[in-house]
Amino acid sequence: MAIAEELIKKHLKIESEKTEGPDAVCEQMIRHWCEVMQESNPLYVDEAYAASSKYGGVIAPPMQVQVYTMSPLWPEPARKKNPMEKLVELLDNNSYTSIVATEQVQEYFEPMRLGDRISYTISVDYISPEKQTVRGPGYFVTFLYKFTNQRDELVCKQSFTILAYNAISKEGA
Template sequence: MSLTNEMLQALVGIESEVTKGADEVCRPMIRHFCEVMEDANPLYHDEEYAKETRYGGIIAPPTQVQVYTMNPLWPKVQREKNTMEHLVELLREHGYSSIVATEQVQEYFEPMKVGDEISYTISVKEISPLKQTARGPGYFSTFLYTFTNQRNEVVCKQSFTILSYKAQVQE
């Protein structure tokens, strides 16, 4: 069966189940992240300073949001595939097996505080018509992640766009 626009568009707007992160927001992970990024913001490491701010204590860098929801490398987590994974699999089955990330945008709402438990849902926001690119023919797919804490407050919304394409052989 040929891949049709209707097959792709049927996945747009379907939101996944909530996926809870494996780890709560904690000072050691904040410290490791700040060390790697060389981020000296006192909100992330100086308890006395952070207590005097509107946050009332240490917070995590907002760009760290995905760290708390990444699946462990081992043991492998068993769960239902989300809409993004279904779309990538459908495209791969039709020969669009090469993938490159093209854009990521994050918008932050509530701070992540030590002890917070971060979860997310994901949905397919949009899928382009078939495009001819320098890499080969393919589809641009944009996904919307919504990250929340245990109080169901939105912490971050992230759009993430990939190009799934049929690689062209260069002669």
């Protein structure tokens, strides 16, 4: 059974408080990322080359932006629930307990430089009406992240879409 539209819509377009990532942009995390991804761009790994570039020094791979804002797993940080967490909780409490990621898009603006502190806000950008999918009835939800550095420069906008669905409903069909 679909969730009342007014309950869903009250979560739209509310931006969270800014959350600062626990780690500064650093050579070690760039190196680890480049090793895992087999990335050899000299802007990320060659200090001399990067110093002679328009950036004047090493920069982080832009797709690494979330790495610097990931909360520690332990101890869990004390903070208010953000709009994404509140909506997922509403969906979960209404039997839409299964989630699958469907799309992620990033748009980059300013480079991340060594020492930068990356923060983010998140909002619920879009919620579809309930859809009947092959996985069961559910909602497509798009979250919008805005990543900024300590100078309040926009580093990245990221949209992240999930399908939250009721798998049990499908099993009973």
